[in-house]
Amino acid sequence: xxxxxxxxxxxxxxxxxxxxxxxxxxxxxxxxxxxxxxxxxxxxxxxxxxxxxxxxxxxxxxxxxxxxxxxxxxxxxxxxxxxxxxxxxxxxxxxxxxxxxxxxxxxxxxxxxxxxxxxxxxxxxxxxxxxxxxxxxxxxxxxxxxxxxxxxxxxxxxxxxxxxxxxxxxxxxxxxxxxxxxxxxxxxxxxxxxxxxxxxxxxxxxxxxxxxxxxxxxxxxxxxxxxxxxxxxxxxxxxxxxxxxxxxxxxxxxxxxxxxxxxxxxxxxxxxxxxxxxxxxxxxxxxxxxxxxxxxxxxxxxxxxxxxxxxxxxxxxxxxxxxxxxxxxxxxxxxxxxxxxxxxxxxxxxxxxxxxxxxxxxxxxxxxxxx
Ligand code: GLY
Numbered sequence: 001x002x003x004x005x006x007x008x009x010x011x012x013x014x015x016x017x018x019x020x021x022x023x024x025x026x027x028x029x030x031x032x033x034x035x036x037x038x039x040x041x042x043x044x045x046x047x048x049x050x051x052x053x054x055x056x057x058x059x060x061x062x063x064x065x066x067x068x069x070x071x072x073x074x075x076x077x078x079x080x081x082x083x084x085x086x087x088x089x090x091x092x093x094x095x096x097x098x099x100x101x102x103x104x105x106x107x108x109x110x111x112x113x114x115x116x117x118x119x120x121x122x123x124x125x126x127x128x129x130x131x132x133x134x135x136x137x138x139x140x141x142x143x144x145x146x147x148x149x150x151x152x153x154x155x156x157x158x159x160x161x162x163x164x165x166x167x168x169x170x171x172x173x174x175x176x177x178x179x180x181x182x183x184x185x186x187x188x189x190x191x192x193x194x195x196x197x198x199x200x201x202x203x204x205x206x207x208x209x210x211x212x213x214x215x216x217x218x219x220x221x222x223x224x225x226x227x228x229x230x231x232x233x234x235x236x237x238x239x240x241x242x243x244x245x246x247x248x249x250x251x252x253x254x255x256x257x258x259x260x261x262x263x264x265x266x267x268x269x270x271x272x273x274x275x276x277x278x279x280x281x282x283x284x285x286x287x288x289x290x291x292x293x294x295x296x297x298x299x300x301x302x303x304x305x306x307x308x309x310x311x312x313x314x315x316x317x318x319x320x321x322x323x324x325x326x327x328x329x330x331x332x333x334x335x336x337x338x339x340x341x342x343x344x345x346x347x348x349x350x351x352x353x354x355x356x357x358x359x360x361x362x363x364x365x366x367x368x369x370x371x
Contacts, residue, residue, distance in 0.1 A: 001019050002019025003017070003223050007142065008234040009233070014162060014166070016142055016165075016226050018223045020219075021169070023055045026167060027060045028059070028063055029167060031063045036100070037066070038063070038064055039100045040067050040068075040101045040128075041070060041103070042056070042070070043087060043104055044072070044105040046074060047106075048132040051175050052132065052175075067103075076262055078110075079109055079113055079148040079149045083113060084113060087117040088117045091117060091118075091125070097122075098124075102127040105132065107131065107132060107133035107135065107140075108133065108139075112140065112145070112147050112148070113146075114146075115127055115163065116161070118161065126164045127163050128166070129163045130167045134184025138184060139246075142166060142233065145158065170219055182211050182271075182305055183268045185207060186271070186273050188203060188222075188225045189307075190246070191225045191229070192347070193298065193344070194348070196348050200301070202220075204297065207301060207305030208304050208306075210305070245342055245350050248280060249275075249276030249278075249342070250276060251340075253276030255276075256319065256327075258330075266315055267314060267316040272314065275313070278299050279368055281344060283360075284343045286360070286367075287343065287360065294347045311369050320369075321366045338355040339358060339361060340354050
């Protein structure tokens, strides 16, 4: 059983299938997208490959689809110019053609790197996302953002390159460590916080069960999060407006990540985002925009899922407000040297605030670090 969410992008529209048993059907589902010889190149890292690669390749073989595999190192370090060169040179050495497909099989790093490599090789090879982490299923595999990191910051070299199909197989989540489940859950909660109080309330009540791997809860969560993201991307593919709301918690969050050198062995992206979302609510309270009770509910919901809501709970500290503020001032959303933040009038009512008062942010950081 699977549900289909359509990302309505005109000629670039595609389906996201969410359900169980999809990996075993990958060959049959991908086959109609292969226009020429039936051939794919799988980009993956050793963790999903060792656990689930056999199911994928058996399904490709059943549909008579030839495949090659490019393995990358797990971890954020693979979103580098060197890995990008390795993957693109490997695609070319495998004589990939425009009628072939790249399959990104793994988490967010694999999807971002493989999607970018596919998007620029021979001026664009189609690709399919088969995300194997909760975070990749609910966020990074949908919407076409692909990128690698540069010395100046994360995700600064990339392009919008939409996949032709996304297969979010809930079965693969069963092998994910608890911490990986929690960091994906942060992006699910984010959807409720942005625009849907009822969904947030549902997340608050079901976070612990989701992290424990309850399939029916995860099924509802992934479908709802993907549907919400698909709606937002369909309205604003290139983040000129409403898509920026998906960055709720990311400006504060990125600042913590920058302070630990984006070292995911210390601090995970979803942990930084969770704390950042709670901070965006507390900052909004401090600005007189949001009810204090809403901020408390956010903290409780994150805590119930084992996610940090306060800087003092974040791995990698202690933090200084000067270092965090300095990192925030490099955020991609800033304009004319002024900070842009996603803040809120309450749960489900996030909005983009440009020209945020820097002194207010500094004062807030000083206070929040001492909670
Ligand atoms: N992860 C945020 C976005 O896709 O826009």
